[in-house]
Amino acid sequence: MTSELWRRIAFTLGALLLYRLGTYIPLPGLDLAALSGLFSDRTIQLADFFSLVSSGGGIRRAAILGLDLVPYISAAIIVQLATMASRRLRAFKKEGARGRAIVERWTRYLTVLLAVPQGVGIALAYENVPGLVADPGWLFVTTTALALTAGTMFLIWLSTQMTLRGVGNGLALLLAAGFVAQIPPAVATTLIAGRQDLLSLKQELALAAIVVATVALVVLMELGRRHIPVHYPQRQVGTLTLAERSASLTLELNNAGLMPVILASWLLSVLAWLGSLGEPWLPNVAASLEPGQPPYLILYGLFLVFGAFFYTAFVLDPDETAGNLRQHGGAIADVEPGEATAAHVDHVVSRITVIGSVYLAAVCLLPFVLVVDADVPFIFGGPPLLVVVCTLLDLMAQLRAYGGARPVGSRR
Numbered sequence: 513m514t515s516e517l518w519r520r521i522a523f524t525l526g527a528l529l530l531y532r533l534g535t536y537i538p539l540p541g542l543d544l545a546a547l548s549g550l551f552s553d554r555t556i557q558l559a560d561f562f563s564l565v566s567s568g569g570g571i572r573r574a575a576i577l578g579l580d581l582v583p584y585i586s587a588a589i590i591v592q593l594a595t596m597a598s599r600r601l602r603a604f605k606k607e608g609a610r611g612r613a614i615v616e617r618w619t620r621y622l623t624v625l626l627a628v629p630q631g632v633g634i635a636l637a638y639e640n641v642p643g644l645v646a647d648p649g650w651l652f653v654t655t656t657a658l659a660l661t662a663g664t665m666f667l668i669w670l671s672t673q674m675t676l677r678g679v680g681n682g683l684a685l686l687l688a689a690g691f692v693a694q695i696p697p698a699v700a701t702t703l704i705a706g707r708q709d710l711l712s713l714k715q716e717l718a719l720a721a722i723v724v725a726t727v728a729l730v731v732l733m734e735l736g737r738r739h740i741p742v743h744y745p746q747r748q749v750g751t752l753t754l755a756e757r758s759a760s761l762t763l764e765l766n767n768a769g770l771m772p773v774i775l776a777s778w779l780l781s782v783l784a785w786l787g788s789l790g791e792p793w794l795p796n797v798a799a800s801l802e803p804g805q806p807p808y809l810i811l812y813g814l815f816l817v818f819g820a821f822f823y824t825a826f827v828l829d830p831d832e833t834a835g836n837l838r839q840h841g842g843a844i845a846d847v848e849p850g851e852a853t854a855a856h857v858d859h860v861v862s863r864i865t866v867i868g869s870v871y872l873a874a875v876c877l878l879p880f881v882l883v884v885d886a887d888v889p890f891i892f893g894g895p896p897l898l899v900v901v902c903t904l905l906d907l908m909a910q911l912r913a914y915g916g917a918r919p920v921g922s923r924r
Contacts, residue, residue: 517679517914524678527670528689534577534663535690539656541646542574542638577663578634581686583627584619584668589778591619592771596826620668627664631657679914680907688903691896698892719882726878726893730901733871736765738864740857742842759842763861766868767828770902772819773876773895779815780808804880813873820869830858872898 538544595601601615635656639648667686674682702719705711711719739760784801801808834854843849847856878893 514914517911520677520679520914524674524680524685527674527678527682528685531577531667531670531686531689532693534666535575536573537576539574539576539578539659541652541655543644543646544574574638575663576659577667579627579630579660579664580690581664581667581671581683583630583661583664584623585774586626586778587619587622589774590622591615620665623664623668624661627661628657631660634660679910680903684899684903684906688900691900694896722882723892726875726897727901729871730875730897731905733765733868734902734905738763738765738860740860741845742837743845744840744842761833761837761844761857763828763864764868765864766820766871767861767865768820768823768868770895770898771823772816772869772872773898775819775823776812776815776876777895780812783811809877809880813877816873816876817869820872821865824861824865824868828861830854830861833857 591601595615603611632653635653638656639645639652645652671682671686674680674685676682678685702711702716706713706716739762742759742761744757744759780801801811831854834850834857837843837853838849844853844856847853875898876894882892
């Protein structure tokens with residue numbers, strides 16, 4: 513533990529504390545007593561839980577950080593999809609730091625464009641709650657929308673400072689902090705349910721076993737790797753002779769990371785919003801897409817599988833991988849260079865993507881089984897668990913790197 517590491521840890525903890533305090537600072541002009549019971553419905557809780565971005569209770573407390581990072585995540589998804597479709601954006605990203613800075617600047621502009629209407633919608637929703645807004649009108653809507661938008665932009669800046677001056681990825685740490693803050697109430701609710709004989713001792717032990725097993729599965733899958741042996745023969749590069757060596761092409765079991773989960777949650781939210789429009793038949797669509805309903809579960813699982821294959825195909829091109837191996841003189845054992853190598857890599861990637869997509873679907877659909885079918889008094893699993901575990905693994909890797917130890921692994 514060097515002084516530099518202590519300083520970075522202290523900065524990270526201070527930033528997280530500042531973030532948590534921001535989720536308790538209320539918006540001006542509201543009677544917070546009128547909010548009690550407004551968000552008590554379990555369907556609303558599940559919808560908030562599966563939006564991937566948790567405000568840590570900020571929106572429920574009408575806080576200035578109520579929007580949290582939701583607009584930024586949505587903007588990042590749109591830019592990412594646009595990058596997949598646009599050669600110009602892909603060229604920008606290949607320019608290095610300058611290109612990434614340009615894409616990030618566009619993402620922040622889009623964040624503002626998304627945050628302002630969301631803030632207006634929240635302000636109008638607050639006005640519809642009897643007795644909540646002291647002085648409703650255009651001034652309240654404007655100030656609320658600006659305050660929520662400013663809160664989101666402040667969190668983007670704070671996450672950047674955490675990445676530069678602290679340890680770990682600032683954006684991931686803020687997301688994880690919102691989810692971790694929900695653990696103590698969940699534990700307390702479970703213990704109270706046990707004391708009130710709503711849960712038997714066997715049920716509590718079974719829940720504890722499910723929690724431990726699920727966390728272990730997530731850690732195992734996120735650290736899982738598939739190694740393809742690669743042989744580099746001795747060769748001459750100019751006046752330099754490169755010795756014969758063996759290496760491996762390493763592929764992650766969950767190569768797409770959290771992107772399929774983000775994409776699936778975002779697509780479902782878009783469908784739910786379309787279902788809330790004024791057409792006579794659309795309310796039935798919106799009702800069928802509520803968390804826990806069979807159409808929601810089916811679409812969520814399909815979007816997860818599709819997202820895993822779609823994003824893996826974008827970030828890992830077998831033809832490009834085969835070309836890089838051939839350029840550097842590498843070859844996979846018993847596989848011809850060129851098209852045969854590309855086909856072999858594509859076959860391996862396809863198989864591990866099946867495993868990764870099934871794993872993502874199982875973890876993300878687990879809470880519905882626990883809450884909707886088993887009536888468990890707390891919500892566990894899904895995107896929050898993936899965010900927390902991946903963030904902690906990345907944090908451990910950085911701490912080991914600062915301490916000079918070999919990292920266990922890291923996530924994007």
